Amino acid sequence: MKKALAQNPNMLRTMVGLGLTLILILSYAVYGATMDSSYYLYNTTNESVEHNATDQGLSDDNTTQSWTFSTFKATTWLNISIAGIESGDTVSIKISDGVWYHHEMLGSEDADRFSCRQNNEQNYEEYNVCTAASTHSITAENDGNLTFRGIVHPALPMGGLGSLYADSMEEAEEASYELISKHNRTFTWTITLISSDSIHPDEYTPHVQSTSHDLESVEVFKVDPVEEMLWSISALIGCFGLALIVPLIIFFAARAKEIREDRVRQTALEKLRDDIEADD
Numbered sequence: 077m078k079k080a081l082a083q084n085p086n087m088l089r090t091m092v093g094l095g096l097t098l099i100l101i102l103s104y105a106v107y108g109a110t111m112d113s114s115y116y117l118y119n120t121t122n123e124s125v126e127h128n129a130t131d132q133g134l135s136d137d138n139t140t141q142s143w144t145f146s147t148f149k150a151t152t153w154l155n156i157s158i159a160g161i162e163s164g165d166t167v168s169i170k171i172s173d174g175v176w177y178h179h180e181m182l183g184s185e186d187a188d189r190f191s192c193r194q195n196n197e198q199n200y201e202e203y204n205v206c207t208a209a210s211t212h213s214i215t216a217e218n219d220g221n222l223t224f225r226g227i228v229h230p231a232l233p234m235g236g237l238g239s240l241y242a243d244s245m246e247e248a249e250e251a252s253y254e255l256i257s258k259h260n261r262t263f264t265w266t267i268t269l270i271s272s273d274s275i276h277p278d279e280y281t282p283h284v285q286s287t288s289h290d291l292e293s294v295e296v297f298k299v300d301p302v303e304e305m306l307w308s309i310s311a312l313i314g315c316f317g318l319a320l321i322v323p324l325i326i327f328f329a330a331r332a333k334e335i336r337e338d339r340v341r342q343t344a345l346e347k348l349r350d351d352i353e354a355d356d
Contacts, residue, residue, distance in 0.1 A: 114241055115297040116248035120256065120289035122236030125149075127284040129267060138274040143267045149288035150259040151228040155183070156267060157283045161222040165271045168213040169224055172264040177206035178226040192230050204230060229259040232289055239297065249294045256291045 129143035147154075154176070156169060181190040192206035206227065216222050232238070232255070240255075242248035267282050269275070 114243065116240055116242055116245070116252075116294055117297050118233075118238050118240065118248070118252040118255075118294045119292045120150075120233055120236045120238070121292060122233075123288050123290070125286050125288050127286065129282045129284050132266075134275055134277065138276075139271050141269045141271075141275050141280065143282055144264060145267075145284050146262060146264050147228070147286050147288070148262050149290065150232055150256050150261075151263075151286050151288050152230075152232045152234050153285075153287040154224075154226045154228055154265075155285045156224040157221055158267075158269065158280055159221045159283075160280060161216045161269075162219050162271065162273065163216055165222070165269060166213055166215045167222055167224060168211055168268040168270070169226070170211040170266045170268070171228075172266075173261075174263075175208040175210050176212070176226050176228045177204065177208050177230055178212040178224075179206040182206070182227070183223075183225040191234075192227055206230070228263070228286075231255065232259055234287075236289065245294065245296065252291055252294050256289060 125147075127145040127147070129145045132142040132144055134141050156167075158167060161167070177192055179190070179192060182192070184190065192204050194203060194205050212224070212226060214222060214224055227234075238252075238255075240248060240251055242251055265284075267284075269280060
């Protein structure tokens with residue numbers, strides 16, 4: 077290391093200057109992303125709505141019963157549960173217009189943050205793994221409660237917070253409003269229960285809950301410049317550390333070998349000196 081510095085006294089100044097230059101570049105990048113961001117965040121109400129299902133009566137053989145309810149706003153989640161279902165009973169849910177999405181893992185306790193929208197690991201494109209249909213059905217495997225979960229409009233923000241790319245605040249507000257308005261529709265839903273045994277009047281009462289969205293606000297996506305600066309400096313120090321760790325290991329290993337050889341040489345010289353003095 078000393079020899080390298082002796083041969084090139086400007087090397088240390090070059091390394092320090094390079095580090096400061098990288099810090100300035102990273103600082104400017106963080107500043108530019110903070111002050112002139114093209115990404116915007118929009119917030120929605122994410123309101124939970126309870127629905128009263130209207131009983132449409134029983135079939136002639138008393139083995140089929142149906143209910144109807146309506147949704148009137150931009151809707152994402154739809155949760156329907158019926159208590160007292162027997163094994164083998166089938167529950168079907170139909171939307172009046174278009175399709176909606178269902179997957180058995182939606183909202184399941186066995187699923188780890190399952191989402192209909194998944195990313196392709198090869199090309200990182202997003203795709204929908206849930207089944208789209210106007211009618212979805214579930215057959216109960218056990219006696220007890222049966223819960224049906226689905227998503228009406230997967231393009232809407234599930235948690236009430238979404239992001240988009242726009243050239244200006246006006247464009248972002250317009251795009252957010254159009255997204256909510258486009259899905260702000262009225263649908264009539266039909267719940268049908270098919271049982272192998274006779275169904276008694278008022279024996280079943282579906283519990284229906286949905287999540288609706290209204291646009292609340294739009295804001296520019298911002299990052300904390302100080303925090304990002306600290307992360308950038310940490311990353312820079314880490315990169316320099318990784319780049320220098322191998323040369324430093326070689327240097328200290330060579331230095332340790334040199335010290336060990338000097339110690340062996342010194343021991344040999346002292347022994348030789350003692351032998352000469354003993355002969356005299």
